[in-house]
Amino acid sequence: MNSHKIKISSLIIALLLSSAMGLLAQQSAIYDDNELNYRKAVELFIKEKYGTAKELFDEVLASEKNIHSDVEANAEYYAAICAIKLFHDDAEYRLETFVEEHGESPKVGNAYFEMAKYQYYKRRYRSAIDWFEQVDSYDLKNEDLAEYYFKFGYSYFQQEDYKNAKNLLSQVSGVDNKYQSPSTYYIGHIDYVKEN
Numbered sequence: 736m737n738s739h740k741i742k743i744s745s746l747i748i749a750l751l752l753s754s755a756m757g758l759l760a761q762q763s764a765i766y767d768d769n770e771l772n773y774r775k776a777v778e779l780f781i782k783e784k785y786g787t788a789k790e791l792f793d794e795v796l797a798s799e800k801n802i803h804s805d806v807e808a809n810a811e812y813y814a815a816i817c818a819i820k821l822f823h824d825d826a827e828y829r830l831e832t833f834v835e836e837h838g839e840s841p842k843v844g845n846a847y848f849e850m851a852k853y854q855y856y857k858r859r860y861r862s863a864i865d866w867f868e869q870v871d872s873y874d875l876k877n878e879d880l881a882e883y884y885f886k887f888g889y890s891y892f893q894q895e896d897y898k899n900a901k902n903l904l905s906q907v908s909g910v911d912n913k914y915q916s917p918s919t920y921y922i923g924h925i926d927y928v929k930e931n
Contacts, residue, residue: 789817812842844874860893885914897925
């Protein structure tokens with residue numbers, strides 16, 4: 736009888752182990768699919784295929800189980816940036832949510848810059864200023880600095896805060912870039928208005 740109990744116990748243990756291995760394999764497959772979708776989405780994002788990239792990032796977010804993972808935070812960031820680039824209705828909400836939930840992320844500085852540019856394009860200059868003020872210009876890439884100074888300065892110009900506008904536009908007017916000419920024009924306009 737004891738050998739019969741041992742055989743049954745061994746059989747039960749074997750069944751439990753095989754079930755557990757099957758579950759682990761399933762979880763691993765889901766994780767691998769998620770990781771693969773994330774990598775594909777990043778590639779699409781880099782190629783500026785924002786619509787398809789956003790769909791994949793949203794799939795990753797829907798299946799991501801580890802709420803505090805880097806993949807989840809990055810997917811949330813990229814999906815929000817895609818929504819901004821595509822001018823989706825939920826773009827602001829998504830980016831604000833990312834900033835609130837992942838304030839420690841190194842991507843937050845760029846999120847501020849993207850939101851500032853979004854507000855600028857929507858001609859919400861007061862809101863753009865608020866977002867530009869949160870950007871640390873030292874964190875920006877060199878190719879983004881001219882855009883930052885021009886759009887920040889122009890937003891102040893639209894609010895008739897000519898002192899701040901001129902200070903920011905002056906950062907761009909003396910450097911060869913696509914914002915040099917319009918910056919010089921607005922500085923000239925400010926000088927004309929002040930003299931009158």
